Amino acid sequence: xxxxxxxxxxxxxxxxxxxxxxxxxxxxxxxxxxxxxxxxxxxxxxxxxxxxxxxxxxxxxxxxxxxxxxxxxxxxxxxxxxxxxxxxxxxxxxxxxxxxxxxxxxxxx
Numbered sequence: 001x002x003x004x005x006x007x008x009x010x011x012x013x014x015x016x017x018x019x020x021x022x023x024x025x026x027x028x029x030x031x032x033x034x035x036x037x038x039x040x041x042x043x044x045x046x047x048x049x050x051x052x053x054x055x056x057x058x059x060x061x062x063x064x065x066x067x068x069x070x071x072x073x074x075x076x077x078x079x080x081x082x083x084x085x086x087x088x089x090x091x092x093x094x095x096x097x098x099x100x101x102x103x104x105x106x107x108x109x
Contacts, residue, residue, distance in 0.1 A: 004059045005035040005069075007083045008044065011054040014096060016061060020087040021058070032070075035060065035082040038108055043077070045103045056098040057106055062083075062101070064092035 013024065036044045041057075049055060060093040062069060068086040073079070097106035 003062055004108070005062055006039060006041055007033060007035050007058040007060065007088065008049060008099070009036075009056045009058055009088045009096075010052070011056050011098065014056040014058070015022060020089050021093075031085070033084040033086075037082065037086060040077075040079070040081065041105060042052055042103070045099070049103070053101060055103075056072050056096050057108070058088070058096045059094040059108065060092045061094055064089070 007021070009021070010023070014021075021033075022028070027033045045055075062082070065088075066085055068084055069079045070083050070085060072083050074081050099105060
């Protein structure tokens, strides 16, 4: 697996949050927070955030997420994705950085 996973969040939603992050309306409807690995980010942006600017990329430490983190298969994309069944705690967040124009990803190293 990987040490860090990533959550894409609209900037306004991210800036309105205080404390733990409980997910978007889509996350809450699905019952878990959707994350991507570094290798999955570009396709996730293309499929689900086309035409959207003002996005943030939030890195989370997989070890700090504990048993609430599940790797589940997406038949639509043919690979396993990290899903968090609970809020993203402040302790598990490593950093949050803006995604640039045209979905230019920040340095994730």
